[in-house]
Amino acid sequence: MSLQEALHKLASFRTNNTRDSQETFEKGLIVLRSAGPKTLGEEGWAFLEQLMLASVDVGRLDIADQCLKQLNDKFPVSPRVDVLRGILMEATQSSSTVLAYYDELLRINPSNAAIWKRRISVLRRLGKVEKAVEDLNEYLDTFYTDVEGWLELADIHSSCNQYTHALQALSHALLLTPQNPFTFLQFAETAYSSGDIPLALKMFLVVIDMNEGEDEDAIPMGISVRAWWGTKLCTRQLVVSSASHTSHSHTPVAKNIKLIDELATERVLTAYSGEQGIQARNLVSNWMSGR
Template sequence: MAHANLLTPPSRIPPQTALQLSQKAPLVLSSAPTSSLAWPLSLLFSRETPETWAIHENLLLAALRTGDDAAARQILDRLTTRFGADNERMVALKGMYEEALAKDDKDLEKVFNDYEKVLKDDPTNMSVRKRRIAVLKSLGRTADAITALTVLVENSPTDAEAWAELSELYASTGAWGQAIFCLEEVLLIMPNAWSAHAQVATLHYLSSSTSVPALTLALRHFARAVELNDSYLRGYYGLKLVSQKLLPLLSESSGSKRNAEEDDIAPPKPQSVQKLEEIATAKLGEIVRQYSASKQGQSGYYEAEIIAARELLDRDGRAER
């Protein structure tokens, strides 16, 4: 379990961590970071720092995540007082608050219409544009969300977050080729993002888990992911899973005629794949043992990840027996 740090929360927050973060609301709200004195004396006696408002925003997101609407409202009011209701970021945060309070699709449609009004006055507000797409997803309007994201990346081609979101939407519809293309754009922007390498590997695997070319590409990206982060559990899990799928297919296809697609993607040698599978097995075993020996919350891994890794290793053990 990740540490509950309001300044730098983890990118993927499980419910328990979100709850730990939101429980810090009374402490943060008990002290006012800004002075009540008139300007310019307020500048001299203010306790605010750049980190102050990052903490407030992260606390707002955690409170919305856990349903603490009262604390979220107080934090939002404090942020609005500090930065103004017309601030681009504040408009988006207010919209997120209203999204969280929406009880049905009718309420979400109202939020969507409010976003439309904002964008009509200021088409360059990217924060609100992204929130509009989030509402489209919540309403189940996947095709409209894809169209909106396509327009967004056309106007902001270096927005890795938007490309990743578009990839996820394409994947949800089974459009594997488009999903992979979008994640390759992410890698052009962030070539050392190991999580993106793991995700594109996953998409190759899901697109065809019986295709040697697809599995070869998945293997390459999982290998790159663990090369960039040698403690990346998901990378080793994928590396082991893909290796196990690929080895028998390489044996079957060794004497068969290769098609045009396979000519473009040279398959790895079985010995190399076997070695990668052994490395992944050893590393997963090491991670599981370290997790079991560590104190709760000190390993840096989520319990669900460890359970999945243990089950994968156990399947090997049962197969040997």
């Protein structure tokens, strides 16, 4: 591959926020050995950061260290370089050393959001869940609009089967991104896991409504398939005995639950009517009929 082709591919990865670490590393080496970042102008520094992260991912810490040194020479007092140094330390140093490094950076600059998030990720990997939750709550008190932070908090609570707390965190994410169907889907699936089937059904239907531009006769794709599956899982239980499913959120069961169940059945089966899904259609059909 030529130098220009490698540069174009790497630029495309940055534009699309793609982190294909192995390919990034291979193409980055071509650039590093053929031209060097200084010949690329301002784009060279973004390239070095990209290559450094990919190098850490694939275990080439020597290349990562080389990239970091060049970035540090250019930006000796940079919070962004501090974060990159921390990422490399996570791969080479003890967790206690890394946490001490992050603590010192936060003492100097408590508003460094990236350092907060790196520190929380280290705590979570160490299994210090309570401390991770404590720090994440403190972080979100300052950076309330960080949707990823709320999703991380919800994920931590869900991993501990604390679904009520997870739903509370997801509620904040919904307020911040009311146009994102994936957040609603996560809320619906968490509500289902918590046992609040009426609430889960309501939110699965919201996801479907958010994709209302989809042709009614078209085969459901992507997130719509997952939402229809969730709807079917809910209606299958509610049709049998809606009275036995207590909603902690006091969400009422839809009066037309049988019609929703029939529609969900049709939509799920339609999703498996294409060439790629036809082999699984019989299995899905048998499950639908309880066989």
